[in-house]
Amino acid sequence: MAQYIDSKENRITFGSDQQSCWLITPLKKSLAKASSIDFIVSFVMVSGVRLLIEDLKEGAKRNAQIRILCGNTLNITEPAALAMLYYELPENIEIRFYTENRRSFHPKSYLFRREDG
Numbered sequence: 001m002a003q004y005i006d007s008k009e010n011r012i013t014f015g016s017d018q019q020s021c022w023l024i025t026p027l028k029k030s031l032a033k034a035s036s037i038d039f040i041v042s043f044v045m046v047s048g049v050r051l052l053i054e055d056l057k058e059g060a061k062r063n064a065q066i067r068i069l070c071g072n073t074l075n076i077t078e079p080a081a082l083a084m085l086y087y088e089l090p091e092n093i094e095i096r097f098y099t100e101n102r103r104s105f106h107p108k109s110y111l112f113r114r115e116d117g
Contacts, residue, residue: 031052031058031112034059034114035064035113037059038110039069042105043070045076046081049081056089060090066089066093066094067093068085069096071098071105073106
């Protein structure tokens with residue numbers, strides 16, 4: 001199964017152009033049911049935050065614990081994206097920034113916990 005990134009559409013696909021194969025589809029489904037949400041990513045961009053901000057707000061309304069850890073690999077993280085998260089989400093959301101000059105930080109982890117298993 002071929003994997004490729006289509007940056008024009010801001011999606012990761014798995015051998016298909018069908019929306020059901022985009023990474024955003026399972027992310028949104030998991031966000032809708034999660035009681036705990038942890039994102040550990042190497043960078044944050046406005047284009048990605050726009051895709052998920054409403055889902056994160058809904059999670060916050062359900063009192064889901066939301067934690068985001070990001071870095072600034074290759075100076076890609078956009079300050080405007082961090083500002084969107086900070087100002088759009090409630091105060092109880094944890095947003096942390098990993099900084100280490102001598103180490104690479106390039107994770108892509110999306111962890112969800114549900115009360116029903």
